Amino acid sequence: MEIDSNIRKFLTDLIVEKGQQPTEELIGELYPKLEEQLVMSVLKALPPDKQGDFQHEMEEGEMTPEQVQQYVVRYVPNYQQVFMDAFAEFRGGYLGS
Numbered sequence: 071m072e073i074d075s076n077i078r079k080f081l082t083d084l085i086v087e088k089g090q091q092p093t094e095e096l097i098g099e100l101y102p103k104l105e106e107q108l109v110m111s112v113l114k115a116l117p118p119d120k121q122g123d124f125q126h127e128m129e130e131g132e133m134t135p136e137q138v139q140q141y142v143v144r145y146v147p148n149y150q151q152v153f154m155d156a157f158a159e160f161r162g163g164y165l166g167s
Contacts (some may be wrong), residue, residue, distance in 0.1 A: 078157055080104075080157065088165055104160050111156035115146045 073081075081100050083091040109128060111113065116124055124141060127133045142149050 073097070076105065077101070078152070082166055084161055100164070104157075107160045108153065108156050111148060111152050111159075112142055114154045115148070117145060120145050 075133055078097065081097050081104065082092040085096055085100070090096065113125060124145075128138070146152055
């Protein structure tokens with residue numbers, strides 16, 4: 071599985087902050103959870119008339135990462151804040167567990 075280098079660094083730093091060894095296995099376990107957190111945050115931030123289309127295309131795997139990015143930039147005006155909040159929420163949940 072190809073993980074963006076910035077996301078890999080975020081996960082690695084998070085694992086270290088929790089006092090664990092950042093193994094590929096642990097990063098691989100956390101990545102889908104982070105990805106789900108990001109998708110759910112975007113879904114909540116989308117206008118109601120776009121949520122169904124986005125969810126369907128994500129579930130069917132019909133969008134490339136580039137298409138997802140374009141969709142989010144187009145329909146979520148505060149997408150940067152949405153992502154920052156999603157990363158912070160994931161971090162809090164992981165460190166609090």
